[in-house]
Amino acid sequence: MSLNSIVCIKSVVLSAPDGVGRRTPQNSDLNPFDRPALEAALRIKASLGGSVTALTMGPAVSIEALAEAQAMGVDGAVLINDPSLAGSDTLVTSRVLAAAIGRLTPYGFVFFGTRSADSDTGQVGPQTAALLGVPFVSGVKQMQPASDDWDITRRMDEWEEVWRVRLPAAVSIHPMAFSPRPIPLAGIAQAHDHMKVQSWSLADLGLPADRVGLAGSPTRVANLKKVKRQRTCRMLDGEPREQVEALVAYLGTKGLMGS
Amino acid sequence: MSTPFLNPKHRLLRRTVRAFCEKELRPIAGQIDQEARFPWEVVEKMARLGYFGIQAPVDLGGAGLDAVSYAVIIEEVSRVSAAIGLCLSVHNSVALYPIVAFGTPEQHRRWVPDLAGGKKIGAFCLTEPNVGSDAGAVAATAVPTPDGWLVNANKVFVTNGGIADICLVFARTDPSAGRKGISVIVAERGSKGFVVGDLEDLCGMRANPVSSIRLYDCTVPKDNLLGSPGQGLAIGMAALDTGRIGIAAQALGIAQACLEEGVRYANQRQQFGVLLARHQAIQMMIADMATQVEASRMMVYRAAALKDQGMPVGLAAAQAKLFASEAACTVSDLAVQIHGGYGYSKAYAVERYYRDARVTRIYEGTSEVHRLVIAREVLNG
Ligand SMILES: Cc1cc2nc3c(=O)[nH]c(=O)nc-3n(C[C@H](O)[C@H](O)[C@H](O)COP(=O)(O)OP(=O)(O)OC[C@H]3O[C@@H](n4cnc5c(N)ncnc54)[C@H](O)[C@@H]3O)c2cc1C
Numbered sequence: 001m002s003l004n005s006i007v008c009i010k011s012v013v014l015s016a017p018d019g020v021g022r023r024t025p026q027n028s029d030l031n032p033f034d035r036p037a038l039e040a041a042l043r044i045k046a047s048l049g050g051s052v053t054a055l056t057m058g059p060a061v062s063i064e065a066l067a068e069a070q071a072m073g074v075d076g077a078v079l080i081n082d083p084s085l086a087g088s089d090t091l092v093t094s095r096v097l098a099a100a101i102g103r104l105t106p107y108g109f110v111f112f113g114t115r116s117a118d119s120d121t122g123q124v125g126p127q128t129a130a131l132l133g134v135p136f137v138s139g140v141k142q143m144q145p146a147s148d149d150w151d152i153t154r155r156m157d158e159w160e161e162v163w164r165v166r167l168p169a170a171v172s173i174h175p176m177a178f179s180p181r182p183i184p185l186a187g188i189a190q191a192h193d194h195m196k197v198q199s200w201s202l203a204d205l206g207l208p209a210d211r212v213g214l215a216g217s218p219t220r221v222a223n224l225k226k227v228k229r230q231r232t233c234r235m236l237d238g239e240p241r242e243q244v245e246a247l248v249a250y251l252g253t254k255g256l257m258g259s
Numbered sequence: 260m261s262t263p264f265l266n267p268k269h270r271l272l273r274r275t276v277r278a279f280c281e282k283e284l285r286p287i288a289g290q291i292d293q294e295a296r297f298p299w300e301v302v303e304k305m306a307r308l309g310y311f312g313i314q315a316p317v318d319l320g321g322a323g324l325d326a327v328s329y330a331v332i333i334e335e336v337s338r339v340s341a342a343i344g345l346c347l348s349v350h351n352s353v354a355l356y357p358i359v360a361f362g363t364p365e366q367h368r369r370w371v372p373d374l375a376g377g378k379k380i381g382a383f384c385l386t387e388p389n390v391g392s393d394a395g396a397v398a399a400t401a402v403p404t405p406d407g408w409l410v411n412a413n414k415v416f417v418t419n420g421g422i423a424d425i426c427l428v429f430a431r432t433d434p435s436a437g438r439k440g441i442s443v444i445v446a447e448r449g450s451k452g453f454v455v456g457d458l459e460d461l462c463g464m465r466a467n468p469v470s471s472i473r474l475y476d477c478t479v480p481k482d483n484l485l486g487s488p489g490q491g492l493a494i495g496m497a498a499l500d501t502g503r504i505g506i507a508a509q510a511l512g513i514a515q516a517c518l519e520e521g522v523r524y525a526n527q528r529q530q531f532g533v534l535l536a537r538h539q540a541i542q543m544m545i546a547d548m549a550t551q552v553e554a555s556r557m558m559v560y561r562a563a564a565l566k567d568q569g570m571p572v573g574l575a576a577a578q579a580k581l582f583a584s585e586a587a588c589t590v591s592d593l594a595v596q597i598h599g600g601y602g603y604s605k606a607y608a609v610e611r612y613y614r615d616a617r618v619t620r621i622y623e624g625t626s627e628v629h630r631l632v633i634a635r636e637v638l639n640g
Pocket of ligand 1: 349384392416417419461469622623624625626627631
């Protein structure tokens, strides 16, 4: 059994001075939450064969994120880049990705990171799956073939659930679950010297311009500002043992430590 | 840090190498310096990832990267552990590179895959107790015999000496030919008469096992001559042209680390009721440090870019090495100054950077020798 996987990745902005995140090469990086997703897909390919395609929607600078995916070992890379996509919200992003995935058939799994480091909505994975009409499991830490189906283990806080799904399906990978492989230097040379990125425009996807970008987005960012968190300090007193107990109790009530 | 010369490949490379070094080297960098220990556990990972064959051709097991990539990698590794940067620089540019550039196809097959894969470590053995800056005065000898070369050599200050398997030994093959009588013989550890001396107890770069290597009536196969007889110094100089880019990049990495630590400390320590960073005297230091670092970076990348374009690189590499190594010493000195007494303590990394920076002005040609080389080129055109 061989399996074709698609991994949706994002080039995220690293900083937004004055509330503006400029999409320059220096200020962009592959979303760190997508690396475990790439790793999970590559491991399935290593054990079952098939292919892995990295897919991204974004400005031209996103090519660098695709190059990193290639250096990690994916077989193909697709960039959806179109001026009318500017201002797209998560719903439009999902719509565009679903249209692109529709052109990458047949596939078994679509992989996502759990969220993006620069917007943190966690919406794109589940929304895309809904538009595709395929099952979606989030926060996945393990994937096992089980005859015709797959057993997918997801992690939530201190619990694990196992879901049995039939392919095609979509998953988001738990950030701690698949430690991404270090990239070999030769892979970097290969990825850039033999770049094989397919570039698709809106027309290629058959989407009209009024369904994407600002025009197609029901939500938009009205304002972006940095918040400075107030740090407080509380002194604990008493004997060391009492202090430790007070600290443990406090962390427990804050949900920062299990009991 | 904004670096307009870098293409997307170099940017990905920098991020990748930095992430690796932060994860694997940073936690042990101070400790391996103190213990003077070569960290095989990390080096083996680096070997698998291609750090020992950065510019070697892909079909011989290398990563096939260009000189700018090489500079970026050495800079990033040295930013975290200059001693490991040194190991890579010497291995890649003065051991592996000359074999790739001057070796026969048969020699490539014998040595390059093992070196490029880091299964064997390379060393460059030129310096002797009485032969330093004046490389033409090499006293080691290699005499042709029916069984091969009979080599006698007393080489000192061999970077990677304690762990090297494949050593480029500069020896006199024609006693009457002066500078033209020196050849490069490749000696392998384990040969009879090949002795690794005690490790040097160094001021900095302590995680690198710098040692002497002695060959006592060591018989080396005839085919281990690199290039032709008498070509030794020419090979050495060609190797050092690339080597200098590596040492310059190393100095740059150390200086960058010093700048980062200086900025961090200045933004954290208060005196007279305000952060150090608010004192103008400290701001002046930071400005000088940042400028020296950026100027070094321009010179290092420029030399590497010239090499990638196939242009003559001798002058640019010498200038980069001279400037970046002097800058690293200035910048590390300022970083210690910003830290005050703490900068003189092993509790802070700048103490190590200060020691590591110092030797970049000495090896692969001292600053004085670089000035001679530069002046000669500039005056004679
Ligand atoms: C950590 C470390 C690692 C090293 N690794 C290697 C290695 O892997 N392989 C290797 O072969 N060597 C290695 N070396 C040796 C290094 O390259 C030499 O130390 C260097 O070339 C200088 O030689 P020297 O120490 O004999 O100094 P000398 O040549 O004796 O110089 C002493 C001083 O005189 C100055 N001087 C000398 N000649 C002139 C001149 N003509 N005009 C003006 N000033 C002059 C020098 O600049 C210096 O200031 C290493 C050294 C160290 C410390």
